[in-house]
Amino acid sequence: MNFKDKVYKICWSIPRGKVATYGQIAKLAGKPKAARAVGYFMRINPDAPDTPCHRVVASDGSLTGYSGAGGIKKKRQMLIKEGVKFKGVKVALNNSQYIQKNIW
DNA sequence: AAAATGACGGTGT
DNA sequence: TACACCGCCATTT
Secondary structure, three states, X not given: OOHHHHHHHHHHHOXXXXXXEHHHHHHHXXXXXXXXXXXXXXXXXXXXXXXXXXXEEOOOOEOOOOOOOOHHHHHHHHHHHHOOOEEOOEEOHHHHEOOOOOOO
C-alpha cells in the first residue's frame, strides 16, 4: 500500500456530514508533514462524486482548491448539503471535523 | 539526478 | 480576514 492509496482510502472513509484536514490525512497515512502532497493527490484524482475529496479542508477550516466544476463555491455547497456546519467562510471544525482513529 | 510544482501548515504582519 | 514567508512532501518534468 503506497502513500497515495492510503490517502485515497482515508478520503473514502470520511463519513457524510464530516470533514478532515489535509494534515490530518497526511498523518493518518503515515507522513505527518505531507499535507502538501495530500493536496496534490486530491488535485489529480477523478474529482467530485468519485472520491469525496470535497470533505477535505485546510487546517483552519477554510476551503482551498477543488478542481471540479464550480470550484470552491460548489464545494462549500456540497458540504453544506451533506450537513457540514459552516462558520462564516470556513468549516466549523469544532463540530464537523472527522475524528478518526487508526484504521489499519 | 536536480529542479519545479501545488487543493498544505504554521507564524508573523 | 488577507497576504507574505518558509519548511515540508510525493510526483513530474
